[in-house]
Every structure is written in C-alpha cells, then in structure tokens.
Amino acid sequence: MSLQLQMLGTGSAFAKKYFNNNALLGDGSFTLLIDCGITAPLALHQLGKTFNDLDAVLITHIHGDHVGGLEELAFQMKYAYHRKMKLYIAEALRDVLWEHTLKGGLSQPGQITCLEDAFDVHTLQPGVPCRLSEQIELELIPNRHIPGKDSFSLYINGRIFYSADMTFDPGLLDKLVGERGCDTILHEVQLEGPGEVHTTLSELLSLPEPVQRMIRLMHYADNKDEFVGKTGEMTFLEQGHVNTL
Numbered sequence: 594m595s596l597q598l599q600m601l602g603t604g605s606a607f608a609k610k611y612f613n614n615n616a617l618l619g620d621g622s623f624t625l626l627i628d629c630g631i632t633a634p635l636a637l638h639q640l641g642k643t644f645n646d647l648d649a650v651l652i653t654h655i656h657g658d659h660v661g662g663l664e665e666l667a668f669q670m671k672y673a674y675h676r677k678m679k680l681y682i683a684e685a686l687r688d689v690l691w692e693h694t695l696k697g698g699l700s701q702p703g704q705i706t707c708l709e710d711a712f713d714v715h716t717l718q719p720g721v722p723c724r725l726s727e728q729i730e731l732e733l734i735p736n737r738h739i740p741g742k743d744s745f746s747l748y749i750n751g752r753i754f755y756s757a758d759m760t761f762d763p764g765l766l767d768k769l770v771g772e773r774g775c776d777t778i779l780h781e782v783q784l785e786g787p788g789e790v791h792t793t794l795s796e797l798l799s800l801p802e803p804v805q806r807m808i809r810l811m812h813y814a815d816n817k818d819e820f821v822g823k824t825g826e827m828t829f830l831e832q833g834h835v836n837t838l
C-alpha cells in the first residue's frame with residue numbers, strides 16, 4: 594500500500610527560498626498535515642489547496658516553523674469552514690501548545706477558552722502506534738532536538754521514518770532499519786556548520802551506503818543547490834513534488 598507525500602515546504606527555520614518544512618501525507622482518501630509552520634497557509638494556497646482539504650494536523654514540536662500557522666488554521670476552520678480540525682499531538686506537548694503558543698491569539702471569553710474549543714484534540718503516547726486512517730498508522734518516537742524540550746519523530750506504517758527536527762541519532766536509524774523494517778527515511782539536514790540542534794550532512798554521510806540510499810533530505814537552507822551531487826547516496830526532497838512512498 595503506497596502513500597503520497599507532498600512537502601508544503603522543505604526549508605530550514607531561517608530559509609527564505611523555501612517554505613517551512615511541513616508535509617502533506619495522504620492515502621487517497623485522507624490527508625494529514627505534518628506540522629503547520631508560519632508559512633503553511635501561503636504554501637498550501639500556492640498548491641491550490643485550503644485547510645478545508647485536510648483531515649488532520651499533527652505537531653512534532655513547538656517551534657514557529659512547525660506550529661506558527663496553527664492560529665490561522667484554527668480561525669479559518671471555525672469562521673470559514675465551521676468545523677474543528679483533528680489535531681494529533683503528544684500528551685507532553687498539549688498544554689504547552691495551548692498555554693505558551695496559541696492561547697494569546699485564539700482565546701475569546703465564552704467562545705474559545707481551551708485547546709479543545711479550537712481543535713478536535715487526539716493525544717498520542719510515544720511508542721504506541723495510532724491508526725489515523727484506513728491506511729495510515731503512526732507512532733511517535735521521542736527524539737533529541739532542544740535540551741529540555743519535548744520533540745518527536747514519526748514512524749509511519751512500520752516502514753517510513755520522518756525525523757522532524759533532531760540531532761543525529763545513528764543508533765535509532767540502525768535499530769529502525771535492522772530490527773523494525775524501515776525502508777524509507779525522510780531526514781532533516783543542516784548542510785553546513787556544527788549541528789548543535791540539528792543533524793549535519795557530514796553526520797549523515799557517515800551512515801552505511803545502504804542506509805543512505807533510503808534517505809531523502811529535507812529542512813535545508815537556501816544554498817541547497819550548492820550541495821547537489823555532494824550528498825553521497827542521499828537525495829533531496831523537493832518542495833511541492835508529490836512523492837509516492
């Protein structure tokens with residue numbers, strides 16, 4: 594069974610040529626938005642789609658390039674489409690998302706006073722697979738991104754790893770490929786400089802070639818074209834293209 598992946602954007606948080614690294618994952622009758630950053634409303638519009646075309650949104654962690662478009666999404670759903678969007682979110686991020694990100698803009702006494710007033714909230718527990726649609730099952734995997742802040746990667750249908758933002762974790766990739774049947778890795782990349790809170794290209798180039806062949810790179814900087822041909826066996830995901838996974 595194949596899925597369709599269309600990146601709304603493939604850029605890093607500071608990219609200007611590319612939209613935020615947000616993705617549409619579809620199975621033909623269900624479409625999930627993975628992360629909804631600052632640029633998501635415009636990126637979606639440029640693909641000729643609206644929020645009403647989506648069935649659900651999932652958040653990996655609390656950074657503007659992953660949650661900055663949620664206020665507009667919630668308002669559009671309420672006032673333009675008159676329904677609530679399903680929101681899949683780790684239990685650990687639920688209160689943080691409301692209290693520290695959305696409450697200021699979304700709250701209206703008597704109308705919107707909590708996250709559930711704005712979204713149809715479904716909390717996820719890491720390590721517990723959740724069926725989102727007939728053909729999409731997804732598990733959160735805690736990762737290391739910003740010390741002291743919760744952040745999650747995704748494992749989809751027992752074979753597709755979506756890193757979201759994370760520092761290099763070769764042990765996790767080795768385990769997923771060696772023990773859990775992973776055949777596709779959608780991985781963020783920081784093309785230059787020390788990783789600090791991201792995974793660098795040079796770190797990914799240290800992986801065995803068979804693993805590199807599974808990797809599609811995303812969340813990259815504006816000078817990505819300078820690195821075409823310098824990514825070993827790995828290839829870049831392109832913004833807007835529909836990929837069959």
Ligand SMILES: Nc1ccn([C@@H]2O[C@@H]3COP(=O)(O)O[C@H]3[C@H]2O)c(=O)n1
Nearest residue numbers: 605606607656657658739758789790
């Ligand atoms: N400790 C940190 C925290 C943040 N950052 C930068 O800010 C961006 C926030 O979104 P991101 O996509 O996680 O990438 C982060 C870094 O570029 C960083 O470089 N170091």
Ligand SMILES: [Zn+2]
Nearest residue numbers: 606656658758
């Ligand atoms: Zn990011």
Ligand SMILES: [Zn+2]
Nearest residue numbers: 654656738758
């Ligand atoms: Zn981040």
